[in-house]
Amino acid sequence: MPRFMGFVRMEENVGMPPKVLFDAMDEYIGKQTAKGAFLDGGGLFGSEDAVNFISRKGEVSRVDGPYAEAKEVVGGWAITQYDSLEEAIAEQQEFAELHAKYWPEVTVISTMRQISDGPEVPEA
Incomplete structure (x- = not known):
């Protein structure tokens, strides 16, 4: 059964989503979990304590947030x-529509990508 990873992107520092969106998401995730579609997920804190490691030209550097x-x-x-x-x-799309309905003042980008069951090896 194909697996997917979804991301929710938005501008930083837009505040907390309204409670009505949290309630709608709880109901939506509950339905998805009951039918075996939702495997795991959650929200993320802001980038103020994020850490990036950048590999460039054989060197690794650390860059701390916020960005x-x-x-x-x-x-x-x-x-x-x-x-x-x-x-x-x-x-x-249903997930994105919940954000449009319950938090319309914020632009939210809902991205979905299929997870590779690889390893896909490049042809030589």
Whole structure:
């Protein structure tokens, strides 16, 4: 069964989502969990204590947050599984529509990507 990773991106420092969105998300995630689609997920704190390790030209450097240049941050994530890509897309749209309905003043980007069951090895 294909698995997917979903990300929710938004501008940083927009405040906490309204309680009504939390309530709607609890109901949505409960339904997804009951049918075996929601595997794991959660929200993330802001980038003020984030740490990046950058590998460039054979060297590794550490960059601590917050990141003034960041336009948006990942605010949450989920790992799900569905019988088909079409079902996953439909559910991701429903998830996005909850944000549009209950937090319309904030631009939220809901991204879904299929998880590789690899290893896919490049051809030589």
